Amino acid sequence: MKYTVSIEMEAIARWQPADLHGIPRDSVVHLEREIVAKGMWNAARERFTETGPQTTLWVSENEYRFSGLLRLLAPFMRGVFRKQSQQHMQDFKAFAEQGTDVREAKD
Template identity: 75%
Template sequence: MKYTVSLEIAQPRERVAQLLADPEQMPKWLRGLVLHEPLNGEHGQVGTESRVVLKMGQQEFEATETITRREPADLHGIPSESVVHFEREIVGKGMWSAARERLTEAGPGTTLWESENEYRFSGLLMRLVGLVMPGTFRKQSLQHMQDFKAFAEHGQDVREETA
């Protein structure tokens, strides 16, 4: 299953890239994040593997995330014509996914965030989930992006909504 979602954020691209790459900020916008810890390497750097635990409802999902691309490596002083790329693979029980994030300047002080996602499922139960609920994955990706937008533009913290 593949899909792409996108939205505009009223912040400069360099600021958006820095917020997305900052592990201290993740719990503020990544709804359901329980844990995100590097197993090796430095957070956000190519080749780094991290243990990720997300809670969705009463269910916890654990996976390993591997950063496969980050360009440019230095997120300060990005030329205006450049596209920022963040790519990662996530492997969990019965599931493999890849996310390819692109940040481009949409105008003065505005960033277009495009997120291309691909999922593959193994095992009968996970294949059934992928077939029966494909819209759920797209909706969740868009929710994460909207939460990030609210955080980046207005400082809204998803943890305050659930407290």
């Protein structure tokens, strides 16, 4: 099952460090973003930490807030949001490691 949210606005709230060139090995990169759509607000906090040679730990924390009808449906859709987040992370991993562009993939 595919679940699609139409995004009206996405803003990078924080990217730390601001300059991603020459980051010391023991640094943690933080990315915070907000997505606002009709009936929904989402904040995502991403942390990237080097855990070894050619290995990075990516932790993604997502917070959702709903209004209107979505507020009533959201408790029943918790698994859909988790699955969608996991798929986005797998897609990004494929892009970062193999250069795979999921927009070119066939359904």
